[in-house]
Amino acid sequence: MRQCTAFLVSKEKMSYTAPTKDMLFAMQNLAGLARISTLPGFEDATLETVEAVLHEAAKFHSEVVAPLNVVGDKAPSSWHDGEVRTTAGFRDAFRQFGEGGWQGIVHPTQFGGQGLPKLIGTPCTEMLHAANMSFGLCGLLTDGAIEALLTAGSDELKQRYLPRLIAGEWTGTMNLTEPQAGSDLALVRTRAERQADNSYKVSGTKIFITYGEHDMAENIVHLVLARTPGAPDGVKGISLFLVPKFLVNSDGSLGARNDVECVSIEHKLGIKASPTAVLQFGDNGGAVGYLVGEESRGLEYMFIMMNSARFAVGVQGIAVSERAYQQAAAYAKERIQSRPVDGSVKEAVPIIRHPDVRRMLTEMRALTEGARALALVAASYSDIAHAAAEDETRAQYTAAYEYLVPIIKGWSTEMSVEVTSLGVQIHGGMGFIEETGAAQHYRDARILPIYEGTTAIQANDLVGRKTVRDGGAAARAILSQIDDMLAALAMRGAQPVCSVMYARLSAGHTALASVVDFVVNNARTDANAVFGVSVAYLKLAGIVLTGWQMARSLLVAIEKHDEDPDFYSAKIATADFFANQILVRAPGIEAAITSASGTDGYLTLSDTQF
Amino acid sequence: MRQCTAFLVSKEKMSYTAPTKDMLFAMQNLAGLARISTLPGFEDATLETVEAVLHEAAKFHSEVVAPLNVVGDKAPSSWHDGEVRTTAGFRDAFRQFGEGGWQGIVHPTQFGGQGLPKLIGTPCTEMLHAANMSFGLCGLLTDGAIEALLTAGSDELKQRYLPRLIAGEWTGTMNLTEPQAGSDLALVRTRAERQADNSYKVSGTKIFITYGEHDMAENIVHLVLARTPGAPDGVKGISLFLVPKFLVNSDGSLGARNDVECVSIEHKLGIKASPTAVLQFGDNGGAVGYLVGEESRGLEYMFIMMNSARFAVGVQGIAVSERAYQQAAAYAKERIQSRPVDGSVKEAVPIIRHPDVRRMLTEMRALTEGARALALVAASYSDIAHAAAEDETRAQYTAAYEYLVPIIKGWSTEMSVEVTSLGVQIHGGMGFIEETGAAQHYRDARILPIYEGTTAIQANDLVGRKTVRDGGAAARAILSQIDDMLAALAMRGAQPVCSVMYARLSAGHTALASVVDFVVNNARTDANAVFGVSVAYLKLAGIVLTGWQMARSLLVAIEKHDEDPDFYSAKIATADFFANQILVRAPGIEAAITSASGTDGYLTLSDTQF
Known part of the structure; x- marks a missing residue:
């Protein structure tokens, strides 16, 4: 089978170069990096440190993680008899991700993290997802689990789970959705019954669980919304439980397999390498779970996790837009087609010389750089909200950050669908052929305005709460x-x-x-x-x-x-x-x-x- | 492997009901059906006839063609050793399509067509593509070949090829693109050398040839742009040739296999059932071709074909939008989620009651119905342009129709990308799962602003020529x-x-x-x-x-x-x-x-x- 030469895509077009210069521009000039590094606890975040971190992040993500993006799309995760095998190379890359400290970048040093401000974590998050959104999701969900435990976990749960999660040795998941309950958590039916030893028996079905099962880490820490017997109806009766895939002994070693099973994974439009699991809890007597925080306050804790995850999903939108832009720009410089409309040259030129192609590239870039700048500004607000000495400052920046979160989630993801679509369009017919890779970004981006709350849910939040x-x-x-x-x-x-x-x-x-x-x-x-x-x-x-x-x-x-x-x-x-x-x-x-x-x-x- | 029950998609949600009522509304009230049926040659196009034709078209396309849409996406055309096997069921459906007279609906009765106005052909075209865009493309390209032969073919070529094409026994293709020449036909390199018997030997590589090879008809009639020796450089030196897959004897029976081979088909984002071929002409001495019209006028003829094909692609945009709308509306009526924002009901309601879902559905519908109305009005202009008795009327309507063609192609296809995206969004997470079918429309629609001239090319045409x-x-x-x-x-x-x-x-x-x-x-x-x-x-x-x-x-x-x-x-x-x-x-x-x-x-x- 002869291959059409036009489809041989150069390595350069498929590769990813982190836009470190633009990130630093926004961090320094728009997001006030200098101020952030004066905040209590962030004194180490000097420009020199930031540059070094970004340099290392760029190197790791472009060299190790980015090449696996196409591989994962072509050879997604697969399910067999309750086990999920991820794409070849993911397991090793995730080990390096953990060892490099990338999972722990913004998490407390007390539990092994690097304790850097969100303003520095955010460009690293962007690089991770630009390199490989499917791969990056494992870390994104783990961050969510870490946040939940930091917020509401008992000291015992924190000590037992946080260091392993922050080191990237174990991973985390968020278990909200059920077949009858998508965005409407009032409909959650999963049950948790308290046992004599104060643990709970959890049973029910959860769907759309990102990295709900995989082979990239020794253990998986599920955070599960469920109802206790006699709890009130609706969202007020929901509690949050930690349900590990393998039970953890008091010395930290792994014990028995818990009663949670991955019964299938989904066949999706995009982010194919990321396994989206249906999890069955408690088919054999009940999965052992541990209450996080207090009973009936699950939704409150979940919102803390979700605010963090929503911001990160907004950053995913920026990330996939940047990747699509780089690929389209490389293609437009290489592809020769038609004479210029202004008659300045008498032969065919690279299509980047055509005004409409330039318009599309500039639109992609303007939307991406603009969303990045806004997200970095928001990240700095979050840092000030957490670390500023004065109560009033913290309150003021908390309000500003919370106003921005639904906008960053909703807008950056909606625009990523447009930007990746323009990326396909710049490729012309070649964009519709899967081998060029432009279509993957378009397919991958389409989940972003949906998960962690659809755009309508962000808009409701913006209207109502914000x-x-x-x-x-x-x-x-x-x-x-x-x-x-x-x-x-x-x-x-x-x-x-x-x-x-x-x-x-x-x-x-x-x-x-x-x-x-x-x-x-x-x-x-x-x-x-x-x-x-x-x-x-x-x-x-x-x-x-x-x-x-x-x-x-x-x-x-x-x-x-x-x-x-x-x-x-x-x-x-x-x-x-x-x-x-x-x-x-x-x-x-x-x-x-x-x-x-x-x-x-x-x-x-x-x-x-x- | 247990299936999540939420993904069991009811037959109703995957089915297609032709919007005959809306079509007739626009035909009668906006596109002046009554006037069209007074034009010379169209006297049979009475309301009664139109209603009967639309009724039959609706029945055939929804019952026979529509169920094959998902099938074709899951089991696309496949290539083996130069042959293409189409999706099971396509061959039989295409036989019924030809026998039902649907290929010939607007073509001259002289060659076996039904000779109906474009105003009546257009809703049938919409139904075909709403039912199954991948399947419909075979007929769309065949229409193009028919138009080219009607415009410029010799009497001999017309007699030999038109009746079989119009009957749907043979199919047609348009061979423009080459690896180095996408939209820029000045770069075409395929060569055609005149032989002693006035036939030509054609050699070269053509890519992106829709239905360039398949098993749905006895013969395939390729219309090929190529250069004759000594012809001027650029677009002025291009001629149009008819190159049949099988040579045709003077009695109309099929002769030897011609020297044209399908060397591969593409792996595409959407319209997967439609084979997109790389064709190699003349590897064994030269494919036998016949000049269509005069030498060096190929581009002119091609533009006539393309104008017709561009309009039809605009109609594809309307078609896939309608299909996506129907599926989203059915889903929104069935899916129960969350209480109404106005507090009118205290329990979860079908999501169609939520203002944003209603907004999205109405946006899908407004864009689709509006584009349909404009396309039908344009179709009536085309009919008047062809059939009106007075020169001045014809000239006036020709200008109006030609102004509208790039708008209908460009706008209806760009909006179809948005509409099918809204269709995914209404499904929420379920829209990202391939089993629900919403994602197929989104993937299929993405080709529309690209092929038959990208949106930029339509816009250039609108600015320059129109x-x-x-x-x-x-x-x-x-x-x-x-x-x-x-x-x-x-x-x-x-x-x-x-x-x-x-x-x-x-x-x-x-x-x-x-x-x-x-x-x-x-x-x-x-x-x-x-x-x-x-x-x-x-x-x-x-x-x-x-x-x-x-x-x-x-x-x-x-x-x-x-x-x-x-x-x-x-x-x-x-x-x-x-x-x-x-x-x-x-x-x-x-x-x-x-x-x-x-x-x-x-x-x-x-x-x-x-």
Whole structure:
């Protein structure tokens, strides 16, 4: 079978180079790295340390983890008789991941972690998922389990489990979903009955359990939502349990196999190498579980884990977008096709010279860099929220961070579907052929707006808990920061890129402010109207807040231009594109949102009219 | 291996019901079916006939073709030693397709076709592709070959090939692309040398040949672009040749196997059942080919085929969107999850009651119905362009139809990627699991903005041949029809839905008019600026022209409401949603477009800055 030469994809196009320079740019100039390293506990996070960490992370993820991305897509995890075999190479790479300290980067030194701020952990997380989202998920879920134990675990559970999880020797899972209960945890049916020794017997079926079974670690620590007998109905009756795959003896050695079985794994559109398990608990008398925290407070603990996981999933969106961008840019520089539209050259040129290809590449890049900047700023807020000395500062940054989480999760993942789609489009017909690899990013990205809460669930959170509950205060605090930015831009008004950015950001600010008012004023009295446009609100916030970071980047790039003209002129061009082609659409979205009413026909049709 | 019960997908959710009622609504009320049936040659196209044809088409495609859609995705075409075996069931279904007369529906009765107008052919085409895009492609490409022969074939070629193609006994292909020549046909290298008997010897490699080899018909008629010796360089030196898989004797019986071999088929993201072949011509002395029309006019003939194929690909976008909508709506009515946000019910309800799910469903439906209406209106223009008695009428409708073709191709396919993505989103995690089928539509749709000319190529056509060449005349003729519509809406201004539509359509009209001026004024002097926003122009035109059809639908639905309140109130709600949530974004797109300049940074960065 002869292979068409056009499909021989060069190694360069499939490889991944960590965008360390752009990460450091945002960390230093937008996310205030210098301030973070003055916070109590983060004094070691000097620029020198950060550069060294990023350098090592880039090397490990691009050399060890990235080459396994295509391999995993072609030879996914497989299930046989309750056991899951992961893609060849994953097990060894995960051992190196643990040994290199990457699982523990932000976790407490007390349990063997590196104790670095989230601002430094976040670019490492991006590199991990850009290199290989399927592989990275194992660490992402383990982080979730670590967070839950740190938050609510007893000292005994912490001592027994945290060091092994943080070292990457054991891995963690989050067990929420059941066949009848997706996003609606009120419907959870899994049961846990207290035993004489204060352990519990857990039984029930959980689905969509990422890395619920695999061969990459000695033990798997399942964190499971379940109901105790007599607990109230609904979400108030849910508790959180730790159910290990192998029981752990008091000396830390592994004991008997617990009563939890992987009965199947799913056949998925993307992230194929990551096993998505159906887990059956308690078919042989009940799986041994240990209560985490107090009974009936499971949902509260789960939300802490989820906030961390939601942020990380947003970073996955940025990661897969960056990977798709790099591949598309490499292809566009190599692929020769058609003469330029301006007649400047009489023969076919690399397609990167064609305005529409350039537009698509710049759109991919502007969305990716903008989302990255916003995520790093949010990470710095989280660090300040945790480590600042003053109560008021912590409260203020907690509110800002929590406002941003659903936006980072929802917006970065929705945009990743668009960005990876543009990556396919730049490849033309070759993008539809699986061998080029562009399609894998498109398939992989599609889960991101779904898991850890769909975009609608993020939007509900943004409306309900993050906007209405405080009467719009957190939103308006951010809007007032944008006001300051507008003033800075106005002072630079003589430069066309600044006056354009001023006009677009100013209109975006007005649009977002108006929508925040609309949401605050109507969410309680006209819930259907507001929740019908809540995703549009989330996207508008994503666009405007990203535009704000782009405006900040622009001013820095203008100031530093001569230090590195290639880098900073690209930054200026990208910010200008964002203003003129993306941010410019904000008023249209505002108009769509504020025209909503609960009497709109689509809300009042009967189900059968669909 | 136990299966998770949540994934058992009911037959209803996977099935397809042709939207005959909506098709007839648009045909009668928007596309002027009554007028079409007065045109010379179309007198038989009475409402009664149309209803009967649509009824039969609906029955055949939903019962015979649709069930094979999932089958083909799971068990795609396979290649072995130069032969391609299609999915089990395809061969028999294609025999029934030919025998039922569906291949010949719009083709001349003189060669065995049914000679019906394109307005009637179009809904049948939609049903075919909604039922099964992979299967439908065989007929789509055969239509292209038929068009080319009708346009330029000699009488002998017509007599020998057309009746068999139109009967569906043989199939056709279009051979344009080569490894080094995707969209840029100037780079075509395949050679054709004239022989003593006036036949040609063809040799070269063609890639991406849809149904280039298969087992569904006795013979395959390849239409091949190639160069004759001494022909000029570039596109002017290209001729079109007919190269049959099996030579055809003068009595019509099949002769020797020709020297064309399928050397491989591609592994694709979607439309997996449709074999995409690499064809090698002339490895054993040269494939026998016959010149179609005159030498060096190949590109001209190819454009005629392509215009027809581009319209059909636009219809594929509508088709797969409809299929995805039906599946998502069925799922949303069945899946129980969470209490309503307005507190009206205290238990979990079907997710169709949640405003965001309803928003997504309505967006899918509004985009699909709107694109369908526009395509049917365009089909009627094509019929008038071909059959009207007066030269002036024909010229006027030809211009209008040709203006619409790149919009229908570009817009209907881009929106199909969004609509099928919403279909996945409505399914939540289940949408990412291949067993539910939602992901197949998403994968299948992704080829549509690429093949038969990418969206950028459609946008270039829209800018260059369809807008700049006539100084914007065709665009402004359509804008003046929208003016008339606005006047009609203004008379209904007392009704809120009409005043809303008036405001949105009026703003859309202004936006499109302004962009047409911008394009006409700048395309020659600032080509890079204009071609950098040409896709945005295409999308704006798609939104505004769809909005125009939605406004027309709205007035009809208001008038006829009491005849069928369920149907017409849904139409009104859909039009209202389109106005308030989609058309409302037009001015933002205009601002993005008209701010473009050739000095924009992203156009002037060096390649290495990407």
